[in-house]
Amino acid sequence: MARLNRVERQRKLAEALREDPLQTDEDLAQRFGVSVPTIRLDRLHLGIPELRLRSEGLARLSVVHTRTLKRQDMIGDLVDLVIGQSGRSLLTTDESMAFAGSGVVQSHFIFAQADSLALAVVDGDSAVTGLANAKFKHVVEAGQQIVAGAEVIRRRGNRWVVLVISRVGDTTVFRGKFVVLTDPFDGHRHAERDRKEGALS
Numbered sequence: 001m002a003r004l005n006r007v008e009r010q011r012k013l014a015e016a017l018r019e020d021p022l023q024t025d026e027d028l029a030q031r032f033g034v035s036v037p038t039i040r041l042d043r044l045h046l047g048i049p050e051l052r053l054r055s056e057g058l059a060r061l062s063v064v065h066t067r068t069l070k071r072q073d074m075i076g077d078l079v080d081l082v083i084g085q086s087g088r089s090l091l092t093t094d095e096s097m098a099f100a101g102s103g104v105v106q107s108h109f110i111f112a113q114a115d116s117l118a119l120a121v122v123d124g125d126s127a128v129t130g131l132a133n134a135k136f137k138h139v140v141e142a143g144q145q146i147v148a149g150a151e152v153i154r155r156r157g158n159r160w161v162v163l164v165i166s167r168v169g170d171t172t173v174f175r176g177k178f179v180v181l182t183d184p185f186d187g188h189r190h191a192e193r194d195r196k197e198g199a200l201s
Helices: 006-019 025-032 036-046 051-063 107-121 186-200
Strands: 077-082 086-092 127-136 145-156 159-168 171-182
Touching: 006 025, 006 036, 025 036, 077 107, 086 107, 107 127, 107 145, 107 159, 107 171, 145 171
Parallel strands: none
Antiparallel strands: 077 086, 086 145, 127 171, 145 159, 159 171
């Protein structure tokens, strides 16, 4: 990309962060061919907070609309959600998630982020995972940030199929298909109610 003047660069920077708020200063510096301190100055001039505050703000906005999970049940920060369609979450890994010695993040943390996101995107008062087909594509090192994206690819009644792809930067680290069942206990509740009513008649 040809080097832009400051005003044009800042305009395009604001557009880029509106499209994808999860881009790091390093990503943006590479994209615009400038230094990381220049990007930080541009953000300050535009009044755009750092990535951590942007993701926290998005999480506060999005989590209000989650029906199936409470905030404390999410693994990672929910940063984008369209119920019944798609969502994204952000997980910043640390040494407590990694194997001692190797620094490689344990797979169950990666799976849990994807699983909770799959549960969050479906439309129901409650949800459980019925089946998962998971593939771990690349190791994640402690300190790396995982961005998981979920998309509902099929629905039949209360049975949803959700595709989740997790990435570190441009590298796909996990891919999974989840079959999620919404309101799974309704049939049991109705049967129990009918049984009690029959006993009383």
